[in-house]
Amino acid sequence: MLKLKLARIREEQMREVGKIDSQGHVTVKKRPISDDEDDDLEKQVRKKIDLEELESADLDDEQKEMRWRQLSPEQLEVATLQLYERGGYSPTYGDVNDTMPGIEVLDEKSDMEDLLKRRREHRKQPAGVSKIEADMLAIARKGMEGDESTFSVEQPLETQSHLWSDKYRPRKPTYLNRVQTGFDWNKYNQTHYDMDNPPPKIVQGYKFNIFYPDLLDPSETPSFTVTPCDDPDFAVIRFKAGPPYEDIAFKCVNREWEVSHKHGYKCQFQNGVFQLWFVFKRYRYRR
Template sequence: MVAEEQALQREARKGMTDEEAEFSVEASLDNQVYLWSDKYRPRKPRYFNRVHTGFEWNKYNQTHYDMDNPPPKIVQGYKFNIFYPDLIDKSTTPEYFLTSCPDNRDFAILRFHAGPPYEDIAFKIVNREWEYSYKRGFRCQFHNNIFQLWFHFKRYRYRR
């Protein structure tokens, strides 16, 4: 199992740039009771997620920072890859739900639901508006038992 885990990590890190980092901040969900738990043993799916960070070169940062002294990095997007190899009903696509955090409005809870035998899994992410265009890198697909949700945040340009 250890060699399999290492092979999975190597494959998942392939193509990772300096602007990306591994992301695994899980949010706790309430104890859930599944109707199918007597038939199948509930388990969490495997996942490999990335967070895309970078600099925002707005007017303020251009005036006060330069490449030798860069501004603080901000989160620009996420890539979620969740593996569902043993999904019972392969005709239903896994889905995601986005809810804001009750204690902090700057964060949101992104919950993934697939069905038996997998439990729901949730992650705490930055609460900003998403860019849904394919050209900007949005991807939401379930292919080869892997659910991929990739998105970047909208960038707002200040114009007078």
């Protein structure tokens, strides 16, 4: 790029020494330009470029900008090349005392520790779950035992129509349901099975945890209904709440419940979580 600039300067000098003939044509006295003249031209371009003077600490930003504006295109190019060779456009370390007001200077070690802490906190929270929902999941998982497992098989419902659907977008609630299974050591199983060859596991109870964090009227407690299926061994339990939540239903075993609190029965709505926990009655067979 610098050589092109020098070539243009040489062409301008050649035009100055030219003469105009009677017909208006320019005749140029051609003479070779020596290497010494090339060096003189290069020195002419580079002269009066003092980066220390341009970037003096005694100057404010406005004064520095004015000095840069006074440079010719050739001088500006030379200055930028010198700056590139000097620092490669890499930022230099500044003095803490020169920091602008309102800017917090962080220690590198402390900043890395804070970053790692935030990453650990983020890993504890399930992906795609808000903090409120994560707290609700923690409540639902509390006290989960080895004989319990989660299940999420929903029962299809008819198309639901709500009066508030025009104002609020209906959505299904999230949930974390647990089913408790175990062995029923009745007289028949005691006769035909033992600990080495146990009987098949049966469902002994359920723990439904339905989340309603955005219920418009938190004072309205969600409710549930139990409807028998075509198969008498099963029933459909349906949960209903106010806007903006739709009804949700699950298919469960149809047996008689223990409704005593000492047997673990729970039906409550607290902190946006509706919990329905129950176990089935155990029948004792007599001869």
